[in-house]
Amino acid sequence: MKNIRNFCIIAHIDHGKSTLADRLLDYTGSVTEREKQDQLLDNMDLERERGITIKSHAIQMDYIFEGETYVLNLIDTPGHVDFSYEVSRSIAACEGALLIVDAAQSIQAQTISNLYLALENDLEIIPVLNKVDLPSANPEEVTDDIVDLLGCDPEDVIHASGKTGFGVDNILKAIIERIPAPVGEPNEPLQALIFDSVYNPFRGVETYFRVINGSIKKNQQIKFIATGKTYGADEVGTLKLKQQPKQEIKAGDVGYVITGIKEAKEVKVGDTITDSANPTKNAIGGFEDVKPMVFAGIYPVDTEDYEELRASMEKLQLNDASLVFAPESSAALGFGFRCGFLGMLHMEIIQERLEREFNMTVITTVPNVSYHAFTNKNPDEVIVVNNPSDLPEPSTLNRVEEPFIKATIITKADFVGNVMGLCIEKRGQITNQTYLTTERVELNFDMPLAEIVFDFYDRLKTVSKGYASFDYHPIGMKQSKLVRLDVLLNAQSVDALSALIHADNAHNIGKKMCEKLKELIPRQQFDIPIQAAIGAKIVARETVKALRKDVTAKCYGGDISRKRKLLEKQKKGKKRMRQVGNVEIPQQAFMAVLKLND
Template sequence: MEMKNIRNFCIIAHIDHGKSTLADRLLDATQSVTEREKKEQLLDNMDLERERGITIKSHAIQMDYIYKGEPYIYNLIDTPGHVDFSYEVSRSIAACEGALLIVDAAQGIQAQTISNLYLAIEHDLEIIPVLNKIDLPGAMPDEVSDQIIDLIGCKKEEILHASAKEGIGIVEILEAVAERIPSPKGNKDEPLQAMIFDSVFNPFRGIEVYFRVFNGEIKKGDNIKFINTGKSYEADEIGSLKLKQQPKSVVSTGDVGYLISGIKVAKEVKVGDTITLTDNPGKAVQGFENVKPMVFAGIYPVDTSDFEELRASMEKLQLNDASLVWEPETSAALGFGFRCGFLGMLHMEIVQERLEREFDMTVITTVPSVQFHAYPKKGEMLKVSAPSELPEVGDIDHLEEPYIRAQIITKDEFVGPVISLCMDKRGEIKNQVYLTQSRVELTFEIPLAEIVFDFFDKLKTISKGYASLDYELMGYRTSSLVKLEILLNGDRVDALSAIVHRDKAYEWGKRLCEKLKELIPRQQFEIAVQAAIGTKVIARETVKALRKNVLAKCYGGDITRKRKLLEKQKKGKKRMRQVGNVEIPQEAFMAVLKLD
């Protein structure tokens, strides 16, 4: 296939604007799937994606299309819409020349639409605006078209109208891809340059690498080299990504394909790396920047002997989810485990689910936190991503916490509640713009630690689901932070500690003690649940002991007899408390998330 007839494009949109359904219709229209293979959201092949109705992974697929009598190859990448998976989107965009920007005609432009659009514009992608769901009774094609024109400055007639569910406007989209999206640039006579944009682990054949060729060509049996890791392999099988993989003898400039070379070690494949030939090496492609994790949490095996198995599972999962960052750590309460960096709370939830489903690992996740910067009185700045890493209070000069710039788009009737929610989270309002008469864009600067837990849920609740959130990291600012520790019978439980703002520490400690009192099962002895800052206890609750009624046999008689029995019982309880240890259930570690 000549390079001028290849089109590489992705679909970008806010969550739930109909990307995956539109991808289904494009596959139907190009006859890339048979009747037998058809199903809803065909590219979402993970159980989790189908259950939750969201796309978690980018999915690449190749289609053949005849336009004006000429055959074209379309490489389509369907991307996720949720802010927690924006790294998937940035990788897909790096492999494309154009993007379909899908906007829901009933909901209009939302925060993630804008942020994905800016990603695409930074990479000089050709944007084709598509107004989806025009068949809905609540659709507002004219208003939403005006919003799109304001956003990207296109002409009204350039906006395509479609309904993925009803199959309206699909042919127009396919024709627009051929006409408007430029063909790939590159030279097939130059040394091979292919960028890896995704990879998956196949238990039978090793690691499958998905790549896009920028220059040169790769043939079956070639000796290839990964520039970043410096490892060399033989290309056992290469081919195109149809619905099922289709082996070919050569993948040329501008095309997208897969490579299997029997790689068994997960560390040897890095997304964003460049593939070149061993005997005629090319230069590395400038890929995309490294991922910046926002939320950190510990993941531990329930049974400490499963640690190595968990490590292997994490390596395989990281192949498929390049935005997961982890390193080993130990905890006094939980033993050996990993400190993981996630892009957000949904990402953390999905990783935990995938470990349990795909790798059969039962894990305990500790309280999520963000990365702080601690400046000791002597020495260099320390990066602290877990409370246990924080130096003693007396040794610290000051602490800095990460701040984000949050963009919230909502209806005008919810502006008051949204502002008060952000103020409550120590946010400052920076800007307020009316996009239309009834839609407002609010910009806040908020500490990241405040939005880690339940901010998104609360935002959705107060705006009846109409607010959309997008955020970016701004930098670090000095803050009055303290380490809040939880003590059970005087023993510190490092997995329950948290770094919180001084003004909120008392409230936080009090509520956490109350929550733990409900969750920790009663023992034969009394358990003191305390919250402390340094050596100062700021809150306490007591889990009462289970007691046998030792007075049951005493009826009447002298009070001293009863007292003697109670004293004896008290001594036993005291001795028991010294040797007994407190079992902490998994729910207790997640209690912090459920604090109102």
């Protein structure tokens, strides 16, 4: 065990984590010339295009240092805030972490939040200053920032470049010298932590784990503590670039197990694996079920594609167990699903994967969060509201609680006023303001999660000219004055456009929604009123004017009564059409509601 090192990489999005991982693999000879490619561990097209890691990966490298062979297990982590639970489990499986900071961009919010996670788990932190070869790099100043943050010596910060491979040998040396070897009892009952799982269409779910105590052997009967189910380990092995089957994986090492499980839901990240005949007394702490934070309706454009959409969602869920969905129907859009996501990025990714991998064009309704409603009849009973139409009638409603978050924003000192203005507009309350350096400020806000779901991130980037980084974590439910805003088209309520909104903003948002829909809804042969209503009270109205055919064109000259007769006849026809007329809503209208401030 003394020659094993388990480590992860912590970085903000786009600080060069995947590129540096490539260099480590090259340097240790873990990949052949044929297998080499950029961002080797990001194997989804989406990850490569956006330059982000969505699914974490693990890979084992062998490295000879001073005549001894060391086994290095790199457990890669996603960089985005939506996947912070996965990151926390990957960190729990390691003894050390490489903290990568871009020499041009300095420390960002996500880096700090994942760093705190690593420090809570007592990991040895190795600071790495990446991209030092860039003309815009500022190594001295950023090194000072890292020293202030970690309290280490400037000599401890390793200068490197993922692009040129400079400094990679120093990183490997530091991993071996500074990160402690894993501790564990090989003779105790099996205790292993699941940090990831991947669905293989031919073999079922492959579970990735780190053995804490004991060992896991091929064909052993193993038990998953959280689900209480027992399986046979058909194959165990280590994770090189290709899987390498082994007879046994011992304490301290990282590996995979295939048990023929068909559903991703049965393997929970953070769960403990133990021997079914001789189980461990204590499960590994920190396990929790992943909770969706953002909800939206996903509907097929064609109602006939409903079953196909269900099949696509089920296949997608095999790969991504954090996607939750249940069938629902809407009067405006027909049959579809109410889906729960970890955050807005997760929602975008699912939508894009549905389009790319399954050829499904879908309509997504306005995303919202999960609220708690309480009625007068039973003030202690919680009604969970994931869809605005589930909110009880205002007359029976006692109170509504909504989820709040603690937001951390790091920005340049010049943009503090703009960022504060944006957060206060979004009902945020400032709790702290710290100058990290003379140039960079950390702001802390308590904000409702619902306010950051729409366009907060885009607008934050706009007001700070791209210099603000943002991170958040939930802090529980608080009571708020919320109302349901309905949109009526031609006096018919369109449930897909309903939203739960704070009472103070309802009038403004209702007005903006009506104006936006007026631009997008095509004109018909009759007037269409667009109204925003709270309960029975109309708070805003716009009218899409009718297209008129010029029926009097053929009457050149002649008596006015002839023209009037024709106009009266047209009026009657329009009235009859109005009574039975339905309005088609274009797909952009559903998405436009999200971009009310553009």
